[in-house]
Amino acid sequence: MLADLLPPGVVGVEAFGASAAAPLLGDEAAAVVRAVPARRAEYAAVRACARDALELLGAGRPAVPSAPDRSPVWPAGVVGALTHCDGYRAAAVARADAWVGVGIDAEPLAPLPAGVADLVMSHDERAAHAAGPWPERLVFSAKESVYKVWSPVVGTWLGFEDVRVEVGDGTFTAHLDRPGLGVDVLHGRWATGRGLLVTALALPR
Template sequence: MRDLLPPGVHVAESFGDPPGAVLLPEEEPAVARAVDRRRREYTTVRHLARRALRCLGHGAAALPPGEDRAPRWPTGVVGALTHCDGYRAAAVADATVVASVGIDAEPHEALPEEALGGVALPEEREHLARLDAAHPEFRWDRLLFSAKESVYKAWYPVTGAWLGFEQAVLTFDPAGSFRARVLPEAVVPGGPVVFDGRWCVTRSFVTTAVVVTRPDAAPPAPCGCPAR
């Protein structure tokens, strides 16, 4: 994940659940009745988020979910979390420089056909078929799912609006980038219309990331904190 994000976005990631990961009291209620697997995922991503937040001076911040179930970040911070079997990550940035961040990780496995039907538009299916013929080593259906998850995570904080899988069209560059175009019926006044992201497949995981920068912000300094 860290290789997909630009300078100024602070990342912490793990391929397991560190024994020192703990929840803060404000975070406990959200998983009070959760099964052990869910509780470990929830705990680890918040532990990682605090590692990344140290770079911004917020290392002790609690991250309970808001009404929309997204984590409530400290004032002046934007961020995103992701987890799947065997991998967890958190990414944060200064909100004066970055408007939003979206990250997602998935197992590099075929997406069930019934799931693909709810994710891919007809033109995307044609695009994926061409990619699969040229680069069969990648699970393009899973990449599409992951990229749309990252796009939504970057879209929602800047618009406050829902974006369905069928409301954005994605195209992939096999070299490791993608572009999402929000369809006219979903465009929000003042909201982004195009998102540019990056993708990677490594260690049997698909990872995707999208960053929306503020147009008038100064370029961020490279991240040199230990979390990265």
């Protein structure tokens, strides 16, 4: 599913089902030293996806530890993103000399919890959803993918209200209301399947 959403030059790896046992390398373990076993297993499993993706990119199989804000720390010359939810894990990576950043997000294909739509969607986004057939979580997921491109580059918070999302048939357009990335518009893709909603985008140089 993920591979169909990413442009050429961006490598994606995904895994479905229960988290398979996977080792933690280097400083990775520090992020989950106090975590419950299920959280530790999920963390290790998504790092396994990251290493598979990095190997396909030709960047070896290094550790992917966590920064203080819990974002992944990629090897020099690589940009990427991770995502996971119940029954799904994925990683996407690309060469930093060709891509500014990559963002991916996975969500269960289910309505947002009560009250959350009003926090993450503008009036216009809620009206568009009411008139369209796309999943309610799509705007939330698209904004999460945008943030994963924004944060490593700009290093500041980007609120849900700072991004306006327009949804198309398998595509979305994100309009940024804050400067920082050097562009005002990002283009992504989305898909559903196996009870999941996945969004992805990549910003070229």
